[in-house]
Amino acid sequence: MLRAAAGLARRDATHMLRRRETLMWTFVMPVVFFYFIGTITGGSGMTGGREGDPIALEAPDGGWLAEHLARRLEERGYRIARVTGEAEMAKYARRVRLPAGAEEAVAARRPVAVRFERRGSGLGAEYDEIRVSRAVYSILADLIVLAERNQAPDGEALARLAAEPRNLRLAVESAGERKRIPSGFEQAVPGTLVMFTILVMFTSGSILLVIERNQGLLRRLASSPMSRGEVVLGKWGARMILGGIQIAFGVATGTVLFRVDWGAHPGALAVVLLAYGALAASLGMLLGCLARSEGQAIALGVSLANALAGLGGCWWPIEITPAWVQTLALFLPTGLAMDALHRLVSFGQGPGSVAWHVAALAGGALAAGALAARRFRFE
Numbered sequence: 233m234l235r236a237a238a239g240l241a242r243r244d245a246t247h248m249l250r251r252r253e254t255l256m257w258t259f260v261m262p263v264v265f266f267y268f269i270g271t272i273t274g275g276s277g278m279t280g281g282r283e284g285d286p287i288a289l290e291a292p293d294g295g296w297l298a299e300h301l302a303r304r305l306e307e308r309g310y311r312i313a314r315v316t317g318e319a320e321m322a323k324y325a326r327r328v329r330l331p332a333g334a335e336e337a338v339a340a341r342r343p344v345a346v347r348f349e350r351r352g353s354g355l356g357a358e359y360d361e362i363r364v365s366r367a368v369y370s371i372l373a374d375l376i377v378l379a380e381r382n383q384a385p386d387g388e389a390l391a392r393l394a395a396e397p398r399n400l401r402l403a404v405e406s407a408g409e410r411k412r413i414p415s416g417f418e419q420a421v422p423g424t425l426v427m428f429t430i431l432v433m434f435t436s437g438s439i440l441l442v443i444e445r446n447q448g449l450l451r452r453l454a455s456s457p458m459s460r461g462e463v464v465l466g467k468w469g470a471r472m473i474l475g476g477i478q479i480a481f482g483v484a485t486g487t488v489l490f491r492v493d494w495g496a497h498p499g500a501l502a503v504v505l506l507a508y509g510a511l512a513a514s515l516g517m518l519l520g521c522l523a524r525s526e527g528q529a530i531a532l533g534v535s536l537a538n539a540l541a542g543l544g545g546c547w548w549p550i551e552i553t554p555a556w557v558q559t560l561a562l563f564l565p566t567g568l569a570m571d572a573l574h575r576l577v578s579f580g581q582g583p584g585s586v587a588w589h590v591a592a593l594a595g596g597a598l599a600a601g602a603l604a605a606r607r608f609r610f611e
Contacts, residue, residue, distance in 0.1 A: 236458050240466025245473040247440075254436045258478045262428045263485055270420035270490060273548075285360075288315045288324035292332040296387030300374075301330060301346070304367035325351040326360055338375060338385055356415065413551045414578040418493075421486035422573045423546035426566050428482070429475055429509060430540060433516030434533030437471045441520030442529050445611060454610040464605045468517050475509035495576045500583035504576070507593035508569040514600035515565070521607040545570040568592055 248254050287310040291298035302312045305328070313324060321327050329347040337344045348364045350357050374393055375385055383389050444450050453463050483505070486492035494501055519536075523529035541547060543557070544566025550558050551574075561567025572589035575581040 234465075237462045237465040237469060240453075240458070240463065241469030241473060244440075244467060244470030245477075248436055248470065248474055249477075251436065254432065254474070257428065257432050257435070258474070259481060262424050262478075262482055263489070265424040265428070266417065266421050266482075266486065266490055269424060269547075270417035273415055273420060285309060285326065286311050286313055286324060287326040287328060287364075288313050288321050289328050289330070290315055290321060291330040291334075292316070293330075293335060295335050296390065297335045297338060297371075298330055299387060300371055300390050301328070301367065304370050305364070307370075308363040308367050310363070328364060341379070413549050414574060415549065417486070417490040418578060419549050421482070421490055421492045422577060423541075423548075423570065425479065425482035425486070426508065426544070426569045426573070427537065427541035427546040429478055430512045430515070430566060431534070431537040432478060433471055433475060433512040434519055434537045435530060437474070437513065437516030438520035438523055438529045438533055439526055441467065441517065442523050442526050445609060446525075448611070450610040460608070461605070464517075464608050467608075468513055468601060468604070471513035471516050472510060475513050476506070479505045479509055493577070495580065497576055497583050500586060501573070501576050503583075503590055504569065504572045504586055504593070507590045507597065508565065510597035511565050511593050511600065514597045514604060518600050518604040518607065521604050521609065540564055540566045543567065549574075565593065565596060 249258075287305060289298070289302055289305070289312050291301070291314075302314075305312060310326075315321050315324070327349040329349070331345060331347075334344045346368050348361065350360055374390055377393060378385050378389055450463075454460075458466075483494065487494065516533075519529060519533060523532060544550070544561050544564045545553075546566055550561050550567065550570060553561075562571060568589050572586040575585045575589075576583075
């Protein structure tokens with residue numbers, strides 16, 4: 233049984249991969265969406281990478297004031313890059329400029345304008361502005377204290393001030409692990425991958441089944457020595473092969489072209505994506521069994537895929553939506569897959585945190601596959 237089903241799956245998968253529309257939506261459009269969505273949403277997150285947000289610091293004079301500003305920015309979670317010239321500055325989305333003669337102006341108690349520039353807008357830009365402002369105001373507070381003590385501002389005076397015991401202490405304790413909302417390619421690549429997998433299964437995967445039924449190709453299979461179970465398993469296997477190729481291509485492209493870090497647990501990531509691919513293949517089969525015409529399959533497939541993508545967190549981080557939307561997403565295949573990917577890729581959690589996601593996706597694949605087998609028609 234398995235040998236005949238595997239042969240049918242290979243032939244069907246080869247046939248689907250020869251179709252221009254399948255190639256377009258499997259290999260071309262996902263890359264376009266990776267770049268487009270990842271680029272325009274790169275500044276929408278509230279925090280940056282695991283190793284600190286890169287920020288360019290231009291300080292023509294160098295000196296103690298530039299060093300103190302760099303230290304304050306590092307305290308705010310930035311990774312400092314000392315640059316000179318506009319060509320180097322243009323490489324960074326975040327830029328702080330300390331003007332020439334700043335130390336002399338501070339010593340003379342004249343105002344100094346520290347400029348902060350940033351590409352992009354949204355919550356991420358506002359959060360950067362707050363962090364940079366805190367760094368600058370911290371320096372201003374230190375300078376005010378030195379002025380009240382009639383001490384000349386310099387690096388040694390600031391170091392002594394920082395070493396003094398504080399009269400006001402802040403007690404800090406952990407309230408649990410902080411979730412860093414993914415943004416940019418970290419959100420766009422997994423989200424687009426999940427969306428296009430189910431989109432291709434709901435369109436190419438279902439439409440071809442309708443075409444084969446309407447053209448009498450399935451009736452020919454019914455007259456062959458293959459059993460009904462072998463035919464159904466072969467058709468599902470073809471869609472699983474297509475989904476697996478699409479997922480592998482998306483992961484490889486995200487890694488090579490967009491430098492996506494897929495986390496420390498590639499095995500768990502593969503299991504999640506395979507379980508999701510199996511569910512998408514089963515749902516595509518089911519849609520192909522229920523649809524009566526090509527137009528019906530296209531309309532239902534595109535509408536359902538986009539609705540599931542939007543509600544499941546493929547277009548934007550589900551963490552920024554209301555609580556009821558986040559709960560609803562966990563009942564959708566796309567939401568389950570995205571939550572599992574965020575746990576492994578963005579939040580640094582282990583394989584145990586996605587065990588129930590895999591169980592739910594695999595259970596859904598079995599249930600949808602069983603229903604598709606029950607509704608499968610040769611004509």
